[in-house]
Amino acid sequence: MTLSRWKNRLPFGLFAMSMIIAALIRLWAAPLSAGPDVAQFWAFAKVFQHHGLDFYQYADASLDIFPFYGWAFVYPPIWLLILGLTLLFVPSSSATSVMVDTGWRIAMKTPIIAADLAIGCLLYWAVPGSRWRKLLFSSIWLLHPTAWYESAVFGQFDAIAAALLLASVVMLTRGADRWAFLLAALAMMTKQHTFMSIAMMAIISARYLSKRRLLTNSLIAGGVVVLLSIPFLFTGNFHAYAKSLFLPGAAPVYQYPLCFALSGSGALLTYLHNAFGWETGALLPFTVPVFAIALATTAVLSYRTEATPVQGALAGFLVFVSFSYRVNYQYLVVYIPLAILLASQTRYLSERISALVLAVLPAAWLWLGNVPWWFNYLEPTSPWVTPMLAQIGLLRRYLPDLVYVSFAVILMCLSLAHVVFTFVRWRQRVANETD
16 A cells, blocks of 8 residues: 555544544443433333333323433434334343333343444545545544544433434435425424424525425425324324423523533522522413523524525534523534534634533533542442542532532533624624634
8 A cells, every 4th residue: 555545535434443543432421320310211211111102191200110200202203213213122120219120221221332433434425625624623522522522421312303403414414405494393303402403494484495495395394294293193192292302301490410411591590599699480381482582683684694504504403502591511412513514514713612612511510520420320330430530530529509619601602603704794704714
């Protein structure tokens, strides 16, 4: 092999190595750790196995089988179908409020880890430019501590929705709009939070698609939603199904514990109440109309400016991060791949920096929190992991609430600033590389 051919193949070889490392660090942590959602997801899978399409009648988690009473299933059906399929591989698995067996941990986390790796492949494919450039941006995701934590440690499935959303954005950018709308519908039927990004994408596509083409695409997306919903409605679960999909998981109230509150407004109002005794709870419901107004404004600007699909998708989700009264850490997984893709595509240096900061910032939260806790929370525990994580600064402790509130407010401000600059500074696609 000549030297030039070896140099050409080296970036792809390093990408393959990044994929292997990403898979290994996730598969290492998967059987050793678990959050309460992992146990509750097992119960959802068992109830689905026993009650089938009547599942949503029992989605409020009021049966004795649930490790955490009242912790409801408030998601569309795709994750439920994945849970049901997963249970087939470990039919004798079990979980309680104090124990999750190793088989279920591995089986449940495997589809999420696969989605993580798929996002890495999508980024490598979609990032423009040289293979070295593709390697750089895809590796940011594959080796991202937040992605590792959510899929392999805590066990949340947002990466599956993120993979479908990212694929939809890439397809729309490349002109495969029908595939884009189909994938967008699948993303939304995995997790509702993707709606903000999908709505902006659809609005942007209305600028250049004919009315007939847009209608066809909308029918494709609507058909996916209907096909996935109808089986669960045949048994008369209209109210239960609608409640799980469309009602918020929690009312606008004070956010506890603050170490897990990533909403800048919700965290700040809660902290002011705790620190000074102010009755700020009455302000929390106002975040709902403010969020609606901000999202509508973003929609109008997405249509009227030259925003690209990835710009609009990221802006839509950052509006949610900026104004929602409740933002859980796992929600951030949805926007991180979009921010990485935008950073790789933009011709603005300032936009690239902003997108990369937003993509990387969530990782800092892990060094403020208590990652080792999840290796010692549910039986079987792995206390030997704690000193290993301490070697890289992941300590078993929590910091004062003010630290977490400050982090949430900084995230909110940076997200909001990015949305504003998307439409007032980065709207013309004729800028030079250095602004």
